[in-house]
Amino acid sequence: MLSKRARYAIKSLIYLYKNEGSSPVSAKSISVNENIPFKFLEKILRELRQHKIIKSERGAEGGYRFFKSPQTVRVVDIMRIIDGPIALVPCVSENFYEKCEECVDEEICILRRLFSELRDQMLPVLEETIADLSQK
């Protein structure tokens, strides 16, 4: 399952996409309209900012905007930032690879083929961008 943090992050970005205009979008308005606990949201937005997905403007009338274009930010990017690997076993993860500790022989580990096939099926779906997602 996705964590709530990841769900909140994706929803926030969709909201941002739909509401970004001449002025940036405040955390408060995201919180209220998307029903996300304010303080929790702040932390999520910070993480997205630190990963250069969004940028912030401080002070009154401040808020958030996209840093990268929403046409290039993919759902998979957000999931990796917030929840970590997409793959279900670490030894087939592209971005978070780790040897499976208890695997006797990784070369012939029988789970690798299945779960790398699974990852290959998942990725294209998750490569949808925030912009595309918001419009459908």
Add this chain to the structure above:
Amino acid sequence: MLSKRARYAIKSLIYLYKNEGSSPVSAKSISVNENIPFKFLEKILRELRQHKIIKSERGAEGGYRFFKSPQTVRVVDIMRIIDGPIALVPCVSENFYEKCEECVDEEICILRRLFSELRDQMLPVLEETIADLSQK
């Protein structure tokens, strides 16, 4: 990510498939050969037995056998038993459906389409059986 319990469960079943013969396979031998903590494994095997995936024979020379044929036990079945839903959001789960609490309007929840598409891509891969998986 898969939980260790689920990884252990799948590996145990593959081991069982490869070693089941005239005599059943003991938890001890699975534990030693697959490098799984013995007492932890016992609990996992119990769950698989309670869900009629395997059956047990008690006493000396006892152990485990398949209850259902390994040609019919799918990876997805084990994952659901041990880890729960396959879908990444509860509102698109077939077997563990739940309304997403914070969703303002489920009908138009923008995440549903994406994650139900994802689930549809994942399922066929995970429908591979223990028998098939063991042979490739």
Add this chain to the structure above:
DNA sequence: ATAAAACTCTACTAATTTGGTAGGAATTAA
């Protein structure tokens, strides 16, 4: 009979992750 090898069951525990909350400092527009 009895000892050994196995499964069965309940209960507990430790570590990690998740989902937050609290409070204040810094910044900016009006």
Add this chain to the structure above:
DNA sequence: TTAATTCCTACCAAATTAGTAGAGTTTTAT
């Protein structure tokens, strides 16, 4: 200067995960 806003650190509670402990039950071989 004040109100609105982000920024940052620290903390906390609940849930989940990954085990461990130990006593009990069943069966086989001797």
